[in-house]
Each structure stands twice: as C-alpha cells, then as structure tokens.
Amino acid sequence: MEPGPLGAAGPSEPGPRVRGVCGAAPAASASASSLAVAAVLPAGGSGERMGVPTPKQFCQVLERPLISYTLQALERVCWIKDIVVSVTRENMEAMKGIIQKYQHKRISLVEAGVTRHRSIFNGLKALAEDQPDSKLLKPEVVIIHDAVRPFVEEDILLKVATAAKEHGAAGAVRPLVSTVISPSADGCLDHSLERARHRASEMPQAFLYDVIYAAYQQCSDYDLEFGTECLQLALKYCHVKAKLVEGSPDLWKVTYKRDLYAAESIIKERISQHICVVMDTKEDEEHVGRHLEEMLKNELNHVKVTSGPLCHAGRDLQQIILEQCYSFVCVNVMTSEFEETQKLLNMLKESHLSVLYPVVVISVSESMQIFLFKHMLLFFGIQLFSWARYVCKNEIFLHNLLCNFAHAAIMFESPVQMGYIVLLTPFSWQLSRVLSGSSF
Numbered sequence: 001m002e003p004g005p006l007g008a009a010g011p012s013e014p015g016p017r018v019r020g021v022c023g024a025a026p027a028a029s030a031s032a033s034s035l036a037v038a039a040v041l042p043a044g045g046s047g048e049r050m051g052v053p054t055p056k057q058f059c060q061v062l063e064r065p066l067i068s069y070t071l072q073a074l075e076r077v078c079w080i081k082d083i084v085v086s087v088t089r090e091n092m093e094a095m096k097g098i099i100q101k102y103q104h105k106r107i108s109l110v111e112a113g114v115t116r117h118r119s120i121f122n123g124l125k126a127l128a129e130d131q132p133d134s135k136l137l138k139p140e141v142v143i144i145h146d147a148v149r150p151f152v153e154e155d156i157l158l159k160v161a162t163a164a165k166e167h168g169a170a171g172a173v174r175p176l177v178s179t180v181i182s183p184s185a186d187g188c189l190d191h192s193l194e195r196a197r198h199r200a201s202e203m204p205q206a207f208l209y210d211v212i213y214a215a216y217q218q219c220s221d222y223d224l225e226f227g228t229e230c231l232q233l234a235l236k237y238c239h240v241k242a243k244l245v246e247g248s249p250d251l252w253k254v255t256y257k258r259d260l261y262a263a264e265s266i267i268k269e270r271i272s273q274h275i276c277v278v279m280d281t282k283e284d285e286e287h288v289g290r291h292l293e294e295m296l297k298n299e300l301n302h303v304k305v306t307s308g309p310l311c312h313a314g315r316d317l318q319q320i321i322l323e324q325c326y327s328f329v330c331v332n333v334m335t336s337e338f339e340e341t342q343k344l345l346n347m348l349k350e351s352h353l354s355v356l357y358p359v360v361v362i363s364v365s366e367s368m369q370i371f372l373f374k375h376m377l378l379f380f381g382i383q384l385f386s387w388a389r390y391v392c393k394n395e396i397f398l399h400n401l402l403c404n405f406a407h408a409a410i411m412f413e414s415p416v417q418m419g420y421i422v423l424l425t426p427f428s429w430q431l432s433r434v435l436s437g438s439s440f
C-alpha cells in the first residue's frame with residue numbers, strides 16, 4: 001500500500017472567495033461533514049467486455065482518462081475525507097501519473113485483487129484502524145463506487161451515505177430497462193420476473209464501515225470469486241437490510257465501447273453547463289457576485305464565482321480550469337482598461353485549456369460617459385482587434401460587453417465569433433439585468 005494520501009488539500013489561503021464548489025444543499029452537506037466518510041473505488045479490472053487493450057478506466061475520453069472524471073466527481077464532495085483506489089500493480093505508476101497530472105486530492109492507492117470483491121476488500125483493509133504506518137482514519141461510513149461510473153453527483157452520494165448511517169447499508173437503484181428471465185438447462189424459458197417489482201442495482205453504495213468490513217471478513221472464497229453485489233454481503237453476513245435509493249440514469253457503468261462515446265457526449269453537454277465568473281470586486285460588494293451567481297444558476301448547472309483581484313485567484317482558477325470549465329465571465333470593476341480580462345486571458349493561454357475545446361471569455365467593463373466611450377472605442381478599437389486575432393489563434397474567443405453599470409445600458413457588443421452569439425446573448429442580458437440591480 002502507498003504510505004499515505006498522494007495529495008492532500010492544503011490550508012485555505014487569503015485571496016479570492018470561491019463559491020459553488022461543495023454543491024449539495026448547505027444544511028445537508030453540513031450534516032454529512034460531521035460524519036466521517038471515506039470512499040473505496042475498485043479500479044483493478046481489465047475491461048474484457050470493452051474489447052480494447054487498455055483497461056476501460058484508463059481509456060481516454062476527451063483526452064482525459066475515464067477514472068479521472070470519477071475521481072473529480074468524488075473529490076469535489078468536501079465531506080468525503082479519503083478516497084482509496086484499488087489498482088493493479090502493473091497500472092500503479094500510470095495511476096500515480098494521472099493523480100499528479102490532474103492534481104487529484106485525498107487519494108490513496110492500494111493493490112487490486114483478482115476479482116472486484118477482492119479489490120474492494122483490499123480498499124476496506126487500508127481503512128481499518130489496525131493498519132501500521134497508515135495515515136488513513138477508520139471512517140464511520142464508507143462509500144463504494146466503481147471507477148467506471150464517472151457521472152455520480154453529490155446529491156446521490158449524500159443520500160446513500162445518510163441512509164447507510166441510519167440503516168447500516170444503502171445503494172442506488174434504477175428501474176429495469178429489460179425484463180429479467182431465467183432460462184432452464186435446455187436453453188428454454190424457465191420463468192420470467194415481473195419487471196415492475198425488480199430493480200437494477202447500481203453504484204454508489206454506502207455502508208457503516210464496521211458492517212461491510214465484518215461482512216467481507218466472513219465472506220466465503222466463492223463469494224469473493226463470483227459475487228457481484230456488496231449489499232448482498234451485508235445482508236448475508238451481518239443481517240443488514242440495505243435501504244434502496246432511486247438513482248439517476250447517468251449512474252450507469254461504462255462497460256462496452258459504445259459507452260465511451262455516450263460518456264463523451266455527456267461530458268460535452270456538462271462542459272457547456274459550466275461557467276466561472278471572475279469579479280475583481282471588493283469584499284463589501286460580494287452581494288453582486290451572489291446575485292449574479294443565483295441568476296446564472298437558473299440557466300446553468302455549474303456556476304462558480306470568484307470575487308477578489310485575479311492576482312490572488314491563481315490557485316482557485318487553476319483548479320477551476322483543471323475541472324474543465326470552458327466559459328468565463330470576467331467583470332472588470334476595480335480596474336480600467338480590461339486589466340483583469342488580460343490577466344485571465346494570459347492564464348488561460350498558459351493553461352493550454354483550449355487545445356481540447358474552445359474557450360469563451362465574456363469581458364464586462366464599464367463605460368460611464370460618452371466621451372470616455374469614444375475614447376475607449378479609439379483606444380480599444382485597436383487593442384480589442386489585436387486581442388481578437390491573438391485569442392482566436394489560440395481558440396479562446398473573446399466577447400466584449402461594455403455597459404454602464406449604473407444604468408445597465410449595453411452600449412457595445414462585439415462577439416468575435418458568430419457561432420457564439422446565440423450562446424452568449426442570454427448571458428449578456430442576464431448580466432445587464434443583474435448589473436442594473438447592483439449598487440456599484
């Protein structure tokens with residue numbers, strides 16, 4: 001086993017304040033944060049059914065290994081304290097490389113077993129209190145989640161973790177798509193199950209740690225070799241009846257090659273729903289950021305707002321960029337001459353984010369007086385033109401929005417790429433509405 005977590009989240013530093021990172025309802029997530037929760041991710045399979053030489057968890061989806069999306073989904077849940085990943089010895093170095101490259105946090109690696117149950121058991125053992133030299137603490141609740149189910153959301157993790165605390169075990173389920181039938185030895189129908197009365201068992205599942213660890217310790221070799229259901233182990237060996245929680249369709253397990261294409265489409269769809277708003281506002285103007293965040297959340301799933309000058313926002317922004325955010329709104333309040341936007345563009349250029357997917361930046365600045373506006377047109381006419389050329393070359397598309405913050409009159413709109421007008425116009429109007437209600 002690895003000596004300890006490969007990357008631990010550092011202490012928070014002064015600088016910008018980022019909202020929207022730990023996304024579940026605040027009260028619910030606060031109650032989860034008082035629970036000691038860890039996660040075990042079996043990632044030691046060979047992906048035979050996918051039929052490609054690379055195990056599916058390491059297959060690239062939009063130039064990022066599938067497992068990295070799953071890790072990202074778990075590590076953004078701040079109340080999951082440790083994530084233990086079971087990986088085969090031959091893929092250990094590759095896994096370490098992925099953790100380093102994508103700066104995954106709170107991860108520990110253990111060696112996988114020859115079956116999924118054995119890999120899970122190894123992960124659980126690493127969390128046991130009698131582990132010499134381990135920095136991991138025994139959790140009260142442990143979540144088990146397949147490394148090849150990348151689209152797990154915080155709300156379902158929270159539901160299974162809290163249900164496990166109450167019932168001892170809990171798991172996500174889905175309605176059956178097809179009817180399950182039982183064939184007889186001669187290959188004919190023996191009987192069929194009534195579809196509405198059965199469910200497909202998915203992941204994540206969660207358990208009181210002591211329950212699932214005791215179940216695995218009592219498991220027969222047959223269970224460890226051929227079993228596919230952790231909830232069943234808790235029932236069989238600890239007499240714990242798992243609470244079943246309805247999950248979303250995106251919880252499905254990437255199994256066949258076509259699932260990689262489906263995963264890619266879902267990721268693209270999510271990327272278009274992610275936006276980061278950078279505001280160089282002072283602390284007493286934070287309400288403006290909050291207001292803007294609320295309005296944008298009516299339209300989009302993932303909105304992050306950083307307030308404070310960009311010179312302090314480097315680390316947070318790097319993290320946001322790593323999480324594959326491709327749409328930015330940069331509000332230049334404190335500084336003139338698009339200083340903040342220029343800094344953001346430089347940061348995005350250095351990150352090479354746009355190699356994969358085009359990046360859109362909406363730069364919002366104030367134009368209070370007509371003479372200033374004319375002056376700006378003259379001044380920025382040249383500067384924006386050169387930016388436009390420069391940024392287009394790097395697949396970073398800049399959309400400029402000059403508005404009068406006091407009256408919210410949009411005086412100048414200049415999308416540099418026609419294709420983005422449709423996408424950006426609603427934002428422009430949202431922004432102007434928010435800014436008109438603001439006090440700066």
Ligand SMILES: Nc1ccn([C@@H]2O[C@H](COP(=O)(O)OP(=O)(O)OP(=O)(O)O)[C@@H](O)[C@H]2O)c(=O)n1
Nearest residue numbers: 042043044045046047048049114115116119147
């Ligand atoms: N010895 C094993 C086998 C599977 N798994 C993990 O268990 C999860 C779900 O298993 P499955 O989808 O069956 O993965 P594979 O065994 O890799 O696929 P296949 O059955 O097609 O070979 C995956 O994250 C897989 O990596 C594991 O940790 N150790």
Ligand SMILES: O=C(CO)[C@H](O)[C@H](O)COP(=O)(O)O
Nearest residue numbers: 116146201202203228229230
């Ligand atoms: O669906 C599940 C819920 O328990 C498991 O992910 C599944 O059983 C894994 O089994 P296999 O590795 O055989 O696909």
